[in-house]
Amino acid sequence: DGGITQSPKYLFRKEGQNVTLSCEQNLxxxxxYWYRQDPGQGLRLIYYSQIVNDFxxxxxxxxxxxxxxxxxxxxxxxxxxxxxxxxxxxCASSAGTGxxxxxxxxGTRLTVT
Amino acid sequence: xxxxxxxxxxxxxxxxxxLTINCTYTATGYPSLFWYVQxxxxxxQLLLKATKADDKGSNKxxxxxxxxxxxSFHLEKGSVQVSDSAVYFCALxxxxxxxxxxxxxxxxxxxxxx
Numbered sequence: 001d002g003g004i005t006q007s008p009k010y011l012f013r014k015e016g017q018n019v020t021l022s023c024e025q026n027l028x029x030x031x032x033y034w035y036r037q038d039p040g041q042g043l044r045l046i047y048y049s050q051i052v053n054d055f056x057x058x059x060x061x062x063x064x065x066x067x068x069x070x071x072x073x074x075x076x077x078x079x080x081x082x083x084x085x086x087x088x089x090x091c092a093s094s095a096g097t098g099x100x101x102x103x104x105x106x107g108t109r110l111t112v113t
Numbered sequence: 114x115x116x117x118x119x120x121x122x123x124x125x126x127x128x129x130x131x132l133t134i135n136c137t138y139t140a141t142g143y144p145s146l147f148w149y150v151q152x153x154x155x156x157x158q159l160l161l162k163a164t165k166a167d168d169k170g171s172n173k174x175x176x177x178x179x180x181x182x183x184x185s186f187h188l189e190k191g192s193v194q195v196s197d198s199a200v201y202f203c204a205l206x207x208x209x210x211x212x213x214x215x216x217x218x219x220x221x222x223x224x225x226x227x
Contacts, residue, residue: 043215104157
């Protein structure tokens, strides 16, 4: 089955540690995205990538980094510089043509204490 | 910039009631519009979409019509079920902006009681 996988489902880290969230897709989509969701709020864009080896900052990129070395993979690193890292992180992808609908992974809930 | 405004929740309905969740938008170009649904602890699932004015998106009994004159995309369902309980997000993708990411509303929680 085609889809987007994110791992792990739950992640716990101590303050001051960097942590990397995995996102893999087998939909052959060109574009991939990372969003952050806080309780009772909508999704905010962290980073996006429209093609391999290229990515752009979204609205809340500070304290995060990404890479796009393969079409299928778009890992997100939450660095110690991110002031409020505890959140639900969602990865998405899209074909990049047509109506630009995005398909989402199941999410990773990160808790930093 | 682009923005999406949704009615605040929670919306609480009895089973078989009629549902409307309001959504209005502001965009500089000609957006595509989407409704996504999120069940507890899960990612978002695309519910329906519309790509141009007067288009009606529909899926699983849900409908929404792209109204350019009122910049709205209200979600409706004639008879809700307990299994429809979830958070619903309205979103737009403004093709003219180039980056092709989605702008989301804050979500509306729907609770359907048996």
